[in-house]
Amino acid sequence: MKKTISGVRGIFGEDLNLKDVLEFCNNFSSLIKSEKCVIGKDTRPSGDMMKNVASAELMKNGIDVFNLGTVPTPVVFREARRFGAGLVISSSHNPIEWNGMKFIIEGRGINEQELPKIVEHQENIKSKIGSECNITSTYIEDAKKIIGEIQNNPDIVVDIGGGAAKGFAPELLRESGCKVEVLNEELSQCSRGPDPTSDELSELRTASIKKEIGFAFDLDGDRLVVVRKGEKQTPDVTLGLGVAKSLELGYRKFVLSADTSISIEKYIKEKGGTIKRSKVGEANVIELMLQTNAQAGGEGSSGGFILPEFNYCREGILSSGLIASMLGTSNFDEILNYMKSFFQIREKTTIDSNFHDKVIEDIKNKFSKEYSDVDSQDGIKGIIDDDSWVLIRKSNTEDIIRVSAESNDVEKCKKITKDTLEIVKESYDKVR
Known part of the structure; x- marks a missing residue:
């Protein structure tokens, strides 16, 4: 199970169980000053079960629960501004067998100071019982005010990915002035995986050739991938x-x-x-x-x-x-x-999490000698020149080390990535 500021997530029934949902929601209750919490879920099969248990635990602690049903993550965040707190049952772009929870305080996700209060055990702090009711969101109307009227009725194809963007993304685009074709509305018949950034999006790419643009969403609707004339964009x-x-x-x-x-x-x-x-x-x-x-x-x-x-x-x-x-x-x-004149490569390599910090520290010493500008704000970032850099950091959501690189020369970017991955492996061999 992963426990980070991005939320908690794991494989449901294995390292994430209903007992964990009870524990985390009990702890989360202590952060909810308004005694009100909106809750929503994506389309994962375990979503209803987790949402019901989470709602019951929040109500047991005196929190009034406002149920949005199956909605995208941005909808829960938007409504959490009004109610003071929010809970999303989702593990975003992770595989279907995963699930998790995203915790929202005053319209924003939790920070590093609040995370321990959720993942470390606390006693039940409330005695009264909260209530529950179903609500609808004004998200589409609110978003239209930001976007305005879209001119020339562009012809768009949207790949829902079987996720919670159904009922929101196509409707928003249509009401704003677009012509919209929808792919993969239902999870049971979806032709691709839950993460559009890693999927080939073959069906959408083909459909986008005859459209002005294509959009693909992940299961909870907060990630967006653009496809233009059959080409998936970064x-x-x-x-x-x-x-x-x-x-x-x-x-x-x-x-x-x-x-x-x-x-x-x-x-x-x-x-x-x-x-x-x-x-x-x-x-x-x-x-x-x-x-x-x-x-x-x-x-x-x-x-x-x-x-x-x-x-x-x-x-x-x-x-x-x-x-x-x-x-x-x-x-x-x-x-x-x-x-498109710049090239990004993002790779990852499996490293035992017990050695992550030692690997990063060893690479920091190497980068300090090799690059004139090294930034250690998040992992280690080496500035190679005005148009090129490389970053090594621990993942917030997986037991891996990520290597990201960029350059305005694709071959240079490939070499930077290859050389850095070798440095990571060498450091791992050295410190373990």
């Missing part, structure tokens, strides 16, 4: 397009995660904006956004565009509407071509 392109639209709307203060493409940073600065870099992870990006009053930004590795005035989370559904609103404009082609 997650950084999704973020880059969201950033371009926010610059168009007048936003200038941005936060980007440490592994986000340098092309997005360059583009922001060229348009008169400023950026700060956070540790990797949605919660880390948002925490720095709150500290600096940033207006937009996100996480390149997950295609996670974030617009704080609307939601303190990755906004795959809102992003699809914002991107669709740029179709047919010079700005769309400009950012797409600009982003």
